[in-house]
Amino acid sequence: MLRVFDYERIPVVEIVNDIMVDASKRGASDIHFDPLEKFMKIRIRIDGILIDYAEVPNGIKKNLVTRIKIISGMNITESRLPQDGAIKATINGTDLDLRVSCLPTSQGEKIVIRILDYTMSLTGIEQLGFSQKNFEKVVKMINVPNGIILVTGATGTGKSTTVYSILQRLNKEDTNIITVEDPIEMDIEGINQVQTNSEIGLTFATALRSILRQDPNIIMIGEIRDSETAKIAVRASITGHLVLSTVHTNNSLNTIERLLDMEVERYLLSSALTGIISQKLARMLCPKCKKERPTSDYEKDLFNKVLGKPIDKVWEAEGCEVCGNGYHGRIALQEVLLISQEIRDAISNNIRKEELRELVYGSSDVTTLLQDGLEKVAAGYTTFEEVLKLIELDDDETMEVKVEAKEAANKTEVLQTANLQKPVQEEKPRPAGIADMLAQQSTNA
Numbered sequence: 001m002l003r004v005f006d007y008e009r010i011p012v013v014e015i016v017n018d019i020m021v022d023a024s025k026r027g028a029s030d031i032h033f034d035p036l037e038k039f040m041k042i043r044i045r046i047d048g049i050l051i052d053y054a055e056v057p058n059g060i061k062k063n064l065v066t067r068i069k070i071i072s073g074m075n076i077t078e079s080r081l082p083q084d085g086a087i088k089a090t091i092n093g094t095d096l097d098l099r100v101s102c103l104p105t106s107q108g109e110k111i112v113i114r115i116l117d118y119t120m121s122l123t124g125i126e127q128l129g130f131s132q133k134n135f136e137k138v139v140k141m142i143n144v145p146n147g148i149i150l151v152t153g154a155t156g157t158g159k160s161t162t163v164y165s166i167l168q169r170l171n172k173e174d175t176n177i178i179t180v181e182d183p184i185e186m187d188i189e190g191i192n193q194v195q196t197n198s199e200i201g202l203t204f205a206t207a208l209r210s211i212l213r214q215d216p217n218i219i220m221i222g223e224i225r226d227s228e229t230a231k232i233a234v235r236a237s238i239t240g241h242l243v244l245s246t247v248h249t250n251n252s253l254n255t256i257e258r259l260l261d262m263e264v265e266r267y268l269l270s271s272a273l274t275g276i277i278s279q280k281l282a283r284m285l286c287p288k289c290k291k292e293r294p295t296s297d298y299e300k301d302l303f304n305k306v307l308g309k310p311i312d313k314v315w316e317a318e319g320c321e322v323c324g325n326g327y328h329g330r331i332a333l334q335e336v337l338l339i340s341q342e343i344r345d346a347i348s349n350n351i352r353k354e355e356l357r358e359l360v361y362g363s364s365d366v367t368t369l370l371q372d373g374l375e376k377v378a379a380g381y382t383t384f385e386e387v388l389k390l391i392e393l394d395d396d397e398t399m400e401v402k403v404e405a406k407e408a409a410n411k412t413e414v415l416q417t418a419n420l421q422k423p424v425q426e427e428k429p430r431p432a433g434i435a436d437m438l439a440q441q442s443t444n445a
């Protein structure tokens with residue numbers, strides 16, 4: 001339901017404060033202020049979904065944008081160029097840590113406020129939703145004193161939460177931890193955090209070079225975005241440092257390829273890489289109202305194929321006064337790869353992508369994102385629909401190695417007939433080529 005403000009009587013200062021505090025209390029991750037022709041629309045993102053929040057009359061729009069620009073430290077006389085800002089304040093008893101971005105569109109300035117919330121990362125890696133097997137792998141990889149660990153996923157998949165949780169576990173008195181970040185998303189006591197500033201030339205790469213002269217044990221790099229940073233990160237990790245970073249890729253295999261595309265030397269990468277944690281966030285079923293139902297034939301087939309076991313019942317979203325739409329909060333789906341000697345050899349020997357894929361997914365004990373997701377469906381944490389919405393074509397190619405090696409499938413045919421929403425009507429009991437089917441699914445932003 002839309003919130004309605006008395007714009008005639010309440011000062012815009014108070015309205016802006018109210019919106020920021022309220023969105024934060026509702027657990028929103030972002031607030032969008034969209035200029036439209038007739039009014040400005042405000043939307044908030046909760047559990048990954050944007051919902052309408054309020055409508056601001058055009059007469060108030062300008063004041064509202066100006067107010068946000070002032071408190072986030074932007075130049076209010078500049079409205080033709082994009083600007084970034086930040087707000088760190090306690091308003092009405094609520095601590096707010098916000099990143100603000102302003103973008104001139106054809107309809108006027110659009111503002112997006114990102115709400116940083118680190119309550120999750122304070123609870124530790126035990127609370128991140130890892131399966132027992134994945135959790136043990138993560139503990140193993142962070143106990144290696146040197147090497148590089150990468151957390152991968154798209155924007156908004158909880159990479160920072162995972163990285164901060166690992167850092168907190170490693171944060172001990174006898175350890176020198178230095179980070180270079182953009183932005184610093186959370187202050188951690190006892191850790192030296194550096195904010196990059198490209199305007200004065202303090203990039204990830206330049207900061208990293210200085211950090212290496214500061215006798216660090218552990219280095220956290222907010223994100224590896226370019227070749228130079230990738231190379232320094234890898235070199236740092238083979239000279240006795242534990243390096244932790246994130247990459248914008250969606251699974252282990254793509255991550256290795258991305259780093260090689262960034263011209264990291266194969267022999268260095270093969271000895272540096274310790275592990276890769278890939279993740280996505282699925283909406284979690286509301287425990288109050290989730291409803292059990294028998295699995296459909298199609299779902300049964302997929303469970304059988306992907307998990308190798310029969311699953312007779314799943315849960316679906318219902319909706320109640322607590323959750324609204326049947327979902328409440330989110331749970332991570334993960335793929336954790338501990339780099340084996342075979343994979344190291346494969347990376348340095350420049351084997352073909354298909355063979356590397358076979359090594360990573362075919363013969364290793366990796367649980368793919370799809371497998372982890374379906375395990376979490378079977379356990380009643382989330383829904384079948386939610387997981388299939390999230391798993392992309394690429395992830396799924398990885399599954400084919402695992403489950404379809406011996407099945408000769410006519411993919412073209414499947415592409416034409418399969419649709420995950422409606423069970424396949426053909427006689428084929430097992431619609432082969434999950435990748436093809438998933439290609440028809442819209443993927444979550």
Ligand SMILES: [Zn+2]
Pocket residue numbers: 286287288289290319320321322323324326327
């Ligand atoms: Zn509910």
